[in-house]
Amino acid sequence: MTDVLERLSRADPWYYTPERVKEIEPLLEKVRRLKREKRAVLLAHNYQRAEIFEVADETGDSLGLAMKAADVKDAEVIVFCGVHFMAETAKIVNPSKMVLLPDPSAGCSLADSATAPDVQERIEELRKTEPDLAVVTYVNTTAEVKALSDVCCTSGNAVSVVRSLPNKTILFIPDRNLARHVANNVPDKNIIAWDGSCYVHEQITPEAVQQMREGIPGLKVLAHPECRDDVLALADAIVSTSGMIDYARRSDAQEFLAVTECGLSDLLSIEVPDKQFYRVCKICPYMKTITLENVIESLEKLQFEITVPEEIAHRADRALRRMFEVTGRDTTPLPPNVPNE
Numbered sequence: 001m002t003d004v005l006e007r008l009s010r011a012d013p014w015y016y017t018p019e020r021v022k023e024i025e026p027l028l029e030k031v032r033r034l035k036r037e038k039r040a041v042l043l044a045h046n047y048q049r050a051e052i053f054e055v056a057d058e059t060g061d062s063l064g065l066a067m068k069a070a071d072v073k074d075a076e077v078i079v080f081c082g083v084h085f086m087a088e089t090a091k092i093v094n095p096s097k098m099v100l101l102p103d104p105s106a107g108c109s110l111a112d113s114a115t116a117p118d119v120q121e122r123i124e125e126l127r128k129t130e131p132d133l134a135v136v137t138y139v140n141t142t143a144e145v146k147a148l149s150d151v152c153c154t155s156g157n158a159v160s161v162v163r164s165l166p167n168k169t170i171l172f173i174p175d176r177n178l179a180r181h182v183a184n185n186v187p188d189k190n191i192i193a194w195d196g197s198c199y200v201h202e203q204i205t206p207e208a209v210q211q212m213r214e215g216i217p218g219l220k221v222l223a224h225p226e227c228r229d230d231v232l233a234l235a236d237a238i239v240s241t242s243g244m245i246d247y248a249r250r251s252d253a254q255e256f257l258a259v260t261e262c263g264l265s266d267l268l269s270i271e272v273p274d275k276q277f278y279r280v281c282k283i284c285p286y287m288k289t290i291t292l293e294n295v296i297e298s299l300e301k302l303q304f305e306i307t308v309p310e311e312i313a314h315r316a317d318r319a320l321r322r323m324f325e326v327t328g329r330d331t332t333p334l335p336p337n338v339p340n341e
């Protein structure tokens with residue numbers, strides 16, 4: 001058995017058969033060759049297809065990848081295997097690099113739930129009664145919305161970011177579930193939540209999680225903060241996608257349920273082979289638009305290039321840099337249900 005087959009079959013032995021992996025291996029080689037020729041690095045979000053992890057220079061959550069993108073120095077091109085807002089963030093934090101998204105239809109239902117004109121209107125309305133207002137924006141938003149914000153956050157640092165602010169009243173955009181999680185952990189702030197959500201996470205029900213819990217004694221439930229509150233109430237830890245990997249590695253437990261998008265369960269099975277991962281996950285169709293074939297086309301044709309108007313990029317960059325600052329310097333001890341911030 002080749003190393004590639006061994007790793008990929010850990011993610012899904014029914015899909016990654018020896019025949020399928022034989023077809024994939026030349027594509028992987030082609031991506032590696034093109035990366036060298038085009039002086040490109042490939043950043044892949046934790047929800048990507050398992051074969052994309054094979055050619056990724058870095059794999060991570062939104063926070064990790066934004067920081068990696070900011071640090072890219074030697075390469076000329078960043079191929080972002082993820083969704084549009086992530087590639088846009090990479091371009092904002094490292095504007096001298098060419099950033100490519102292999103499929104321009106890789107959007108995000110959560111980012112779509114907050115448009116810049118609606119956000120602008122809400123901020124203006126709230127400022128009339130809340131002069132102390134700070135606008136905290138989850139990175140799952142467009143560059144235009146980030147540009148209207150005081151600071152950005154991700155699922156990996158939302159609690160720390162909000163806690164670091166001197167302001168008492170926070171408009172938290174756009175995910176209402178993450179906003180509630182933050183409000184539970186920072187009770188001294190008045191969190192005003194935007195009414196957005198991720199339709200992938202919203203499909204996961206507490207009944208499905210409870211059924212697994214009852215059937216598997218000792219199971220650790222790791223839930224993404226974009227999940228509904230009745231699902232989060234059943235979690236042992238509420239963490240970002242990379243937080244789940246860290247948790248599973250460090251925990252003494254043997255069996256886990258990753259309550260999030262299914263790519264993460266694939267990655268956990270590859271990265272933490274000595275433990276068992278169960279699934280109640282759902283597929284994000286946007287993340288799955290990225291394939292080895294369109295990565296190859298992207299590198300060959302240098303498509304689809306992400307651009308952000310300078311004025312917007314400048315203001316969005318300021319909100320992202322503030323987030324990096326907080327993430328770098330936050331040393332506050334965390335409550336037990338957010339161990340990996």
Ligand code: 13P
Pocket residue numbers: 046060061062063140154155156198224226239240241242
């Ligand atoms: P993470 O930052 O935890 O990887 O989450 C990104 C995302 O889009 C979750 O749906």
Ligand code: SF4
Pocket residue numbers: 083107108109110111140198199200201226261284285286287
């Ligand atoms: Fe957006 Fe949800 Fe997909 Fe994450 S899982 S990229 S929030 S649609």
